[in-house]
Amino acid sequence: MSAIAIQAQGLSKWxxxxxxxxxxxxDVTFEARFNEMLYIVGPSGSGxxxxxxxxxxxxxxxxxxxxxxxxxxxxxxxxxxxxxRLQRVGFVFQDYHLxxxxxxVENVAIPLILRKRDWDESMKEALKYLxxxxxxxxxxxxxxxxxxxxxQRVAIARAIVSAPDILIFDEPTASLDGDTGRKIVExxxxxxxxxxxxxxxxxxxDRIYEFADRILKMEDGRIVGSQDGAARA
Amino acid sequence: xxxxxxxxxxRGILRIGYxxxxxxxxxxxxxxxxxxxxxxxxxxxxxxFAGMMKKASATVTNTGAKLWVLDPAxxxxxxxxxxxxxxxxxxxxxxxxxxxxxLYSGAALVRLRDGTYQAVTVLGLDDTSLYGRPAxxxxxxxxxxxxxxxxxxxxxxxxxxxxxxxxxxxxINDNRGVIVGIAKVPASGLxxxxxxxxxxxxxxxxxxxxxxxxxxxxxxxxxxxxIPGIKADVARLGYEVLTxxxxxxxxxHWYMFGTGMGINLLIMTAISFVVGLSISGQTFYSFVLExxxxxxALKAIGAKGRELVYIILFQxxxxxxxxxxxxxxxxxxxxxxxxxxxxDYASIVTFLNLGLALGMVLTIASLSSYFAVxxxxxxxxxxxxxx
Numbered sequence: 001m002s003a004i005a006i007q008a009q010g011l012s013k014w015x016x017x018x019x020x021x022x023x024x025x026x027d028v029t030f031e032a033r034f035n036e037m038l039y040i041v042g043p044s045g046s047g048x049x050x051x052x053x054x055x056x057x058x059x060x061x062x063x064x065x066x067x068x069x070x071x072x073x074x075x076x077x078x079x080x081x082x083x084x085r086l087q088r089v090g091f092v093f094q095d096y097h098l099x100x101x102x103x104x105v106e107n108v109a110i111p112l113i114l115r116k117r118d119w120d121e122s123m124k125e126a127l128k129y130l131x132x133x134x135x136x137x138x139x140x141x142x143x144x145x146x147x148x149x150x151x152q153r154v155a156i157a158r159a160i161v162s163a164p165d166i167l168i169f170d171e172p173t174a175s176l177d178g179d180t181g182r183k184i185v186e187x188x189x190x191x192x193x194x195x196x197x198x199x200x201x202x203x204x205x206d207r208i209y210e211f212a213d214r215i216l217k218m219e220d221g222r223i224v225g226s227q228d229g230a231a232r233a
Numbered sequence: 234x235x236x237x238x239x240x241x242x243x244r245g246i247l248r249i250g251y252x253x254x255x256x257x258x259x260x261x262x263x264x265x266x267x268x269x270x271x272x273x274x275x276x277x278x279x280x281x282f283a284g285m286m287k288k289a290s291a292t293v294t295n296t297g298a299k300l301w302v303l304d305p306a307x308x309x310x311x312x313x314x315x316x317x318x319x320x321x322x323x324x325x326x327x328x329x330x331x332x333x334x335x336l337y338s339g340a341a342l343v344r345l346r347d348g349t350y351q352a353v354t355v356l357g358l359d360d361t362s363l364y365g366r367p368a369x370x371x372x373x374x375x376x377x378x379x380x381x382x383x384x385x386x387x388x389x390x391x392x393x394x395x396x397x398x399x400x401x402x403x404x405i406n407d408n409r410g411v412i413v414g415i416a417k418v419p420a421s422g423l424x425x426x427x428x429x430x431x432x433x434x435x436x437x438x439x440x441x442x443x444x445x446x447x448x449x450x451x452x453x454x455x456x457x458x459x460i461p462g463i464k465a466d467v468a469r470l471g472y473e474v475l476t477x478x479x480x481x482x483x484x485x486h487w488y489m490f491g492t493g494m495g496i497n498l499l500i501m502t503a504i505s506f507v508v509g510l511s512i513s514g515q516t517f518y519s520f521v522l523e524x525x526x527x528x529x530a531l532k533a534i535g536a537k538g539r540e541l542v543y544i545i546l547f548q549x550x551x552x553x554x555x556x557x558x559x560x561x562x563x564x565x566x567x568x569x570x571x572x573x574x575x576x577d578y579a580s581i582v583t584f585l586n587l588g589l590a591l592g593m594v595l596t597i598a599s600l601s602s603y604f605a606v607x608x609x610x611x612x613x614x615x616x617x618x619x620x
Contacts, residue, residue, distance in 0.1 A: 058533055059615045079537055086535025093617060097530035101256035102249070113245035114536050122245065 005198035042218035090159030250544035271509020272560025284579030298451035329459025334359035357436025372414030388421035389577035533614035
């Protein structure tokens with residue numbers, strides 16, 4: 001069994017004050033391992049996105065801890081949490097959030113630029129990752145000229161260009177047709193998941209459950225079930 | 234050293250900001266146009282005022298006297314209030330006065346050879362010293378003492394006297410006048426009329442005068458330390474002593490606040506500022522709003538708040554300086570072209586104009602980026618997931 005990548009312990013999150021105060025995540029405890037593709041599934045409002053945000057260092061929990069290699073990330077100050085995200089986490093957003101005013105290769109290079117890497121070196125590295133996702137020939141086009149599936153792959157290249165060990169996928173197939181969505185997740189499963197990487201995916205899409213190693217079901221802010229995915233079987 | 238290292242480190246991030254800015258051509262052009270237009274208007278208006286003030290003070294700068302004695306009610310050199318002769322004698326007797334000479338300044342009509350009339354400014358120089366005389370480009374200064382001798386200033390207004398040469402005759406108040414020298418001066422007058430120089434005694438003889446004839450008394454102090462004493466003594470006589478700079482300031486102040494001209498020009502400048510601010514501010518803000526979610530995504534990826542602030546400040550500074558350069562260039566070109574066609578076009582671009590416009594442009598850029606920075610700092614990466 002691979003080593004533990006993320007350890008969540010008693011995570012809870014409340015929003016609002018007074019009578020409008022609601023608890024979005026309730027006392028969640030689980031582990032995710034390297035070389036594991038973990039899905040978090042559940043109906044809208046079940047707390048999936050809130051949980052993912054707390055795990056990735058974006059949203060401070062109201063209670064509980066998130067440990068990455070025995071470091072409680074929420075004990076770090078704001079700048080060090082930003083550094084944690086930059087160094088160790090890759091994000092693929094539901095709407096990709098690519099800059100249409102930059103070329104595809106420049107979009108992919110952004111995490112390297114934020115790490116203060118040299119511009120030309122960053123572009124070379126970004127181009128390499130664009131080739132990994134099969135878009136080397138689209139490097140100088142703006143993302144707006146690409147199809148939805150291609151934009152998703154650009155977002156994946158941007159997420160993995162700085163070799164993070166935790167990848168966060170937020171509804172990776174929500175903006176894609178069924179066939180393209182499956183192909184993308186299949187690609188991620190085959191090319192992106194490695195021994196030293198853990199992929200956390202929030203999804204509604206049961207057509208891609210077959211690619212998961214493990215599936216956590218959430219309802220009303222709690223994990224109500226955990227099952228091995230088809231990929232592990 | 235640390236700042237230099239940080240600047241090198243930030244180069245990539247600033248380059249991203251630059252590309253985001255210039256690749257959005259429509260908005261970038263709108264921003265540039267807004268600032269360029271605003272700078273152009275601000276410099277055009279203020280340089281016009283600066284040029285007019287230079288012309289309004291032309292007699293003062295051309296004469297070059299260190300101290301001017303005048304009636305305190307005088308607001309500008311063209312409207313002198315003559316003083317009695319005893320004031321000249323009294324000033325000459327003040328301790329610390331090296332010498333003091335009278336200056337006549339008045340207006341007259343000259344009748345040219347073809348029978349047409351032309352208004353002129355006549356300056357009458359002290360007969361003995363000719364203090365305040367202009368440099369001659371043709372003729373001899375001693376010829377001013379010749380019968381009916383006048384010097385004519387060769388400036389933008391010179392052609393209005395039909396380009397006279399030495400020996401050209403004219404009539405001035407039924408007296409014969411003869412051009413005996415062509416002069417040049419650093420600045421020409423404000424009112425668009427030619428200038429003639431003659432001796433003080435001829436000026437008061439040829440031109441109808443009031444009871445008193447001394448328009449101004451030009452004073453050379455023994456040294457700078459004597460000036461306060463001279464001022465105090467002259468004040469006791471009921472008159473005022475101003476240095477050249479003080480007199481220019483007084484004239485400028487009067488044109489600015491006493492005529493409404495300055496206020497109107499200042500209002501124009503303020504309107505230019507508001508136009509620039511509204512176009513650029515709104516465009517820049519909408520540019521940032523359009524990219525707000527992307528900035529949030531950058532934050533999620535690991536960009537720090539201060540890095541996003543640098544991007545925005547860099548974008549607004551780039552636009553401001555580019556627009557400023559274009560505005561200054563456009564204005565300078567237009568003034569140069571106008572001066573080719575209109576010899577007495579008044580505008581001059583001074584460092585003060587440039588500094589004022591730069592200050593206003595930086596204010597526009599700061600205000601525009603302030604609101605943008607506030608929005609960007611407020612966006613939470615969690616909003617990106619939630620959206």
